[in-house]
Amino acid sequence: MKTLVLYATKYGSTEEVAKTIADNCDADMVNIEDVDLLNLDRYTTIIFGSPLYVGKLRKDLIRFMRDKIHQLSNKSLHLFVNRGTRTPAIDDIIEKNIPEYQNLLQTTIDFGGTFDFNKMNLMDSLIVRTVNLDLDELDSNQNLDEKVSNFIGKLAHKY
Numbered sequence: 001m002k003t004l005v006l007y008a009t010k011y012g013s014t015e016e017v018a019k020t021i022a023d024n025c026d027a028d029m030v031n032i033e034d035v036d037l038l039n040l041d042r043y044t045t046i047i048f049g050s051p052l053y054v055g056k057l058r059k060d061l062i063r064f065m066r067d068k069i070h071q072l073s074n075k076s077l078h079l080f081v082n083r084g085t086r087t088p089a090i091d092d093i094i095e096k097n098i099p100e101y102q103n104l105l106q107t108t109i110d111f112g113g114t115f116d117f118n119k120m121n122l123m124d125s126l127i128v129r130t131v132n133l134d135l136d137e138l139d140s141n142q143n144l145d146e147k148v149s150n151f152i153g154k155l156a157h158k159y
């Protein structure tokens with residue numbers, strides 16, 4: 001029984017969450033950009049992770065999940081979303097982005113997301129400033145270790 005954390009990230013904060021999860025449940029972690037070398041047969045459990053950008057999960061992760069749905073559907077599947085706001089509900093995000101997975105994901109959870117205007121390209125920093133993103137809601141993944149252990153506790157009995 002081996003677990004994979006398969007994540008997408010633009011500015012690195014989802015990678016940080018993925019690493020904390022992987023470290024805490026002895027899992028492998030793979031960036032979706034490196035997926036070509038991945039052998040899915042090695043894994044019985046997969047934890048997907050993606051940030052949210054203007055309501056959307058990362059395209060390359062969605063594409064992979066769609067392409068591989070037949071290979072993945074007999075595994076234990078889980079998802080974390082790393083994002084700045086608490087709305088919409090995670091079930092609505094799944095329905096809009098990956099409706100095929102609505103009944104396949106056993107555990108879903110939100111992490112708090114992180115903004116770093118120093119890293120962000122101009123377009124993204126303009127979007128954050130103009131789109132109605134409530135920065136006050138962003139908890140910058142404080143207490144990440146505690147949140148990760150809650151998440152792992154939730155999925156432990158679903159292995």
Ligand SMILES: Cc1cc2nc3c(=O)[nH]c(=O)nc-3n(C[C@H](O)[C@H](O)[C@H](O)COP(=O)(O)O)c2cc1C
Nearest residue numbers: 009010011012013014051054055083084085113114
């Ligand atoms: C241009 C832009 C759009 C975003 N849109 C959303 C959004 O629609 N909903 C949300 O909850 N968070 C949104 N965020 C916050 C990101 O999800 C958050 O910063 C996340 O930690 C980024 O992850 P990454 O560093 O792995 O790319 C947005 C951030 C940026 C820069």
